[in-house]
Amino acid sequence: RKEVEQDPGPFxxxxxxxxAFNCTYSNSASQSFFWYRQDCRKEPKLLMSVYSSGNExxxxxAQLNRASQYISLLIRDSKLSDSATYLCVVKKGxxxxxxxxxGTTVTxxx
Amino acid sequence: xxxxxxxxxxxVTEKGKDVELRCDxxxxxxxxxxxxxxxxxxxxxxxxxxxxxxxxxxxxPSDRFSAERTGGSVSTLTIQRTQQEDxxxxxxxxxxxxxxxxxxxxxxxxxxT
Numbered sequence: 001r002k003e004v005e006q007d008p009g010p011f012x013x014x015x016x017x018x019x020a021f022n023c024t025y026s027n028s029a030s031q032s033f034f035w036y037r038q039d040c041r042k043e044p045k046l047l048m049s050v051y052s053s054g055n056e057x058x059x060x061x062a063q064l065n066r067a068s069q070y071i072s073l074l075i076r077d078s079k080l081s082d083s084a085t086y087l088c089v090v091k092k093g094x095x096x097x098x099x100x101x102x103g104t105t106v107t108x109x110x
Numbered sequence: 111x112x113x114x115x116x117x118x119x120x121x122v123t124e125k126g127k128d129v130e131l132r133c134d135x136x137x138x139x140x141x142x143x144x145x146x147x148x149x150x151x152x153x154x155x156x157x158x159x160x161x162x163x164x165x166x167x168x169x170x171p172s173d174r175f176s177a178e179r180t181g182g183s184v185s186t187l188t189i190q191r192t193q194q195e196d197x198x199x200x201x202x203x204x205x206x207x208x209x210x211x212x213x214x215x216x217x218x219x220x221x222x223t
Contacts, residue, residue, distance in 0.1 A: 004152075034211070043201060043214035084218070087152070096141060097166065098212060102152035 004101035024090030114215035135204030
């Protein structure tokens with residue numbers, strides 16, 4: 001079983017719509033969680049960290065459910081520029097290694 | 111400030127040749143990571159450096175792959191006797207120390223013909 005699993009999508013949504021997707025992780029010892037964004041043929045970049053209480057950054061909201069071992073990302077009022085692949089990333093405790101999901105592709109259409 | 115840089119950006123090589131990929135991390139970042147990303151796939155961890163030491167080489171796919179880091183800065187990933195299945199984008203990332211946010215370079219796209 002993969003350590004981090006994501007629905008690959010694609011999620012095709014119109015501008016202004018809300019889109020949400022999850023990622024599940026297998027290791028209950030995981031302590032830190034992130035969403036990275038990767039544009040086509042570009043490198044991944046940190047979008048936001050995910051905190052236990054959930055957190056927002058503008059139009060983006062991240063939630064963590066430790067009991068069910070999943071993380072979610074919600075994008076409100078989608079923009080064309082939100083089109084990208086969103087990578088779910090998990091880290092165990094003090095471990096240095098990040099485990100990346102294969103990504104969820106979002107396409108926002110005009 | 112300057113981000114992570116990698117060279118070359120693209121490399122086409124014939125099967126059986128050796129290649130060297132270079133990564134210049136952000137100045138002062140002690141942790142350096144190499145990943146491989148095949149088309150449509152997630153990031154595959156290859157190796158991690160803390161300073162010049164590589165405490166975890168577990169991700170290297172075979173003994174044809176090796177990496178070194180000198181002066182706590184530049185790192186080189188070497189692939190010997192390349193095979194077609196080595197074709198992928200090789201990404202380098204650095205971090206102020208292990209386990210924190212990673213900053214990625216633009217990658218080297220390797221094509222083995």
